[in-house]
């Protein structure tokens with residue numbers, strides 16, 4: 001957050017229309033200071049910043065967990081931890097990264113950017129916005145509290161079932177499962193509140209003249225995400241609620257003794273779980289064309305095609321879930337249906353790839369840090385897509401299922417696709433938010449270290465999976481030792497490289513004190529859109545008079 | 551949905567949209583729970599997923615079905631085929647019993663009436679009620695695996711130290727797929743009292 005506007009808090013729009021740039025902050029409001037300001041803020045920029053800071057913090061928490069796991073896997077045999085603790089770390093790592101790092105990062109982007117991009121004075125439901133954020137920290141604490149409780153001899157640690165909560169293991173698990181169930185409930189409420197807010201904002205607060213087909217692609221990506229969240233998070237909430245009642249209230253949804261069925265849990269979970277992948281990725285696919293167009297100094301290619309692809313992916317997302325458990329014993333017609341429908345998703349995705357490349361085609365390209373991350377994203381996310389096609393093949397999946405091939409695949413999707421996509425957006429918008437450029441040399445170092453160590457970490461895991469190493473085990477056969485050692489070395493470089501990013505963000509916030517130049521309105525030479533017509537940083541209340549889009 | 555009104559100072563009424571979106575949330579939540587009966591109906595109707603069409607005793611979600619089928623015993627025996635049926639049984643945690651099939655495997659012609667016996671022993675010093683839950687694999691075979699009588703149809707009470715032979719009478723129907731040569735029937739015995747009571751973590 002910038003230091004220029006210390007106080008202003010509320011969405012007080014009663015003051016008469018002032019020209020957007022002339023509205024000076026602070027002075028006329030008696031607003032709380034310090035911690036209370038952040039606790040009570042309803043300003044989309046404040047809330048966006050809180051989401052992003054929380055996300056970055058949890059990114060390092062989840063990263064630390066998995067570095068402990070990778071350290072254990074450095075050599076075969078058990079060196080650092082018992083298998084129970086290992087199981088807890090992998091499951092909580094996944095939940096933290098998905099729900100507390102990636103999703104809040106995307107929501108932080110939405111909070112900051114959507115009002116700026118559509119010319120709205122704020123989000124439509126500012127108080128709900130505040131609630132949406134402040135539900136997150138307690139949920140994160142709930143998720144991880146069992147680790148601490150176990151230290152004091154209460155319970156046997158955190159969720160040890162992996163992030164998927166599969167029954168019957170989760171029906172029998174310790175208190176960690178209950179804590180995780182409540183955490184998921186709270187996180188779910190938070191993301192549904194966020195989604196409703198984003199949909200209402202986009203539908204009702206667009207600047208005059210901004211039709212839906214002039215809506216910036218980032219907003220389109222988020223719009224589809226928000227609808228996916230509303231359609232699937234309640235199903236997850238229902239599934240974990242059934243799990244809770246199976247555990248404590250004698251129901252038998254998943255308990256075979258009472259006529260329940262554990263496979264039912266897998267259906268319910270993945271009805272949410274597959275769309276969740278696109279929930280994580282659609283905001284990134286939305287921001288990608290903005291970055292590519294900016295640094296190619298060309299308009300976005302295929303706007304309509306991208307919008308329709310987003311919608312097509314959103315629709316397909318909810319009808320392909322069973323590809324996550326091809327090996328659970330599904331009937332052949334179901335296998336065929338889920339195989340072909342899954343593969344069909346690659347068509348709209350291929351359209352997106354085509355549009356990204358066509359946007360850059362013959363452009364006057366330059367490779368500042370955001371553009372570098374965008375390039376890394378396209379190549380590595382492409383690998384995720386191709387290996388996903390392999391896994392979608394029922395016959396091949398019988399071999400790859402539950403192996404490290406899967407682990408490598410979804411980290412190409414969610415680290416290279418998700419995290420590197422978020423980094424793209426963060427570097428792209430950071431000067432707009434702080435008012436100062438970041439350190440370009442540090443940014444480039446961050447990119448190259450990330451891209452090299454990422455491949456060092458996860459490329460060997462493809463080979464491990466092909467060779468038959470199962471995932472979610474703390475120990476392994478001797479023949480897997482070399483690749484695991486390489487992967488662990490890569491993981492530590494990858495994890496430590498992310499500290500460069502944190503430092504770069506701090507430098508950009510400190511701005512002039514770190515000798516970084518001020519950012520002008522447009523920040524990047526080729527940037528197009530309403531958000532670049534505001535000063536950097538934008539005034540605390542922006543677009544109080546909505547612009548008119550022609 | 552879109553803004554037809556003038557831009558500012560008359561904030562659009564969000565309430566209608568919010569109500570619609572909340573209704574969507576509620577519908578999705580209800581859909582999750584509706585999947586439970588739908589799933590069971592689907593599995594029982596098709597016999598997919600290894601759920602055999604039988605009665606299951608303890609307050610389960612499965613409605614009893616296929617009672618009428620018992621009245622029509624093997625009308626036709628397919629002597630050209632041999633199908634192997636394997637039997638296995640496990641006792642789930644929380645039930646101090648032991649279980650093993652006296653008949654490990656049977657080679658039979660589809661349509662023949664057969665009996666298999668499981669030996670179940672209560673190794674604890676208290677009387678316990680248990681419930682066996684069957685599962686057939688491959689799942690496609692389940693709908694053609696007809697249990698005429700089974701100890702899994704009702705709860706079983708074993709006195710302390712008691713050992714009992716528990717019978718199962720069944721037919722593999724001739725309609726079974728030609729490429730299924732081996733069927734595995736496995737039972738899992740559960741402690742009824744423990745699963746019915748509101749137990750916390752079993753570990």
Ligand SMILES: [Cu+2]
Nearest residue numbers: 273274323324
């Ligand atoms: Cu999926």
